[in-house]
């Protein structure tokens with residue numbers, strides 16, 4: 553597995569910045585300590601049990617294999633605990649952690665804002681009804697002047713191929729993709745020959761508790777199903793340079809953002 557970096561420095565080396573620009577992602581091993589991860593897991597588990605809103609259900613996504621409705625068997629399987637920033641101090645502290653913000657600030661070269669639109673969540677991938685995610689770019693979730701956001705994904709436990717770890721296509725944030733290669737939800741069409749060649753370049757990024765991956769909002773990524781017997785839990789926040797504003801009238805603008813660096 554490439555792109556592995558030890559998170560001992562507060563900010564990024566020139567080599568790390570160059571690697572992010574080339575590949576579109578960077579992995580930091582053991583960035584968050586065990587106690588902080590366990591605290592987040594405990595809070596997430598309790599909020600899941602209590603079905604604390606706002607939640608996103610697998611049935612609402614309509615992905616292949618998802619329960620057909622909220623009333624169907626498995627229909628209340630949670631995909632996201634939305635609004636993580638306002639759910640608990642432990643998530644807020646992570647979103648504002650100077651080690652995270654410092655790195656993103658350096659990547660953007662300017663003060664950083666956290667978007668409260670989409671992401672801003674605890675992602676859960678459940679064993680039975682958790683669905684695979686096709687190849688996509690996260691920019692499909694947002695509308696900003698520039699398509700430049702960075703997602704920061706924290707693993708609260710093991711994320712390996714068998715429980716649906718992320719897969720990335722290195723460098724794909726720099727590709728121009730003809731519209732006919734994408735479906736109406738902006739997923740790469742699996743049957744398209746050029747897409748199939750691209751999928752061959754996909755690489756699994758296995759993570760363990762406390763590992764963090766930063767990735768560009770134009771990077772194509774996918775994830776599998778969870779064939780284990782434990783829920784996979786991750787925390788995802790996304791950031792943009794403060795000069796890169798959401799487009800007026802969009803969900804990105806309505807959700808608001810939080811300035812997290814000076």
Ligand SMILES: O=C(O)CCC(=O)C(=O)O
Nearest residue numbers: 677683684685690774775
């Ligand atoms: O865990 C997954 O299925 C991938 C999630 C993802 O990439 C997304 O929701 O944008």
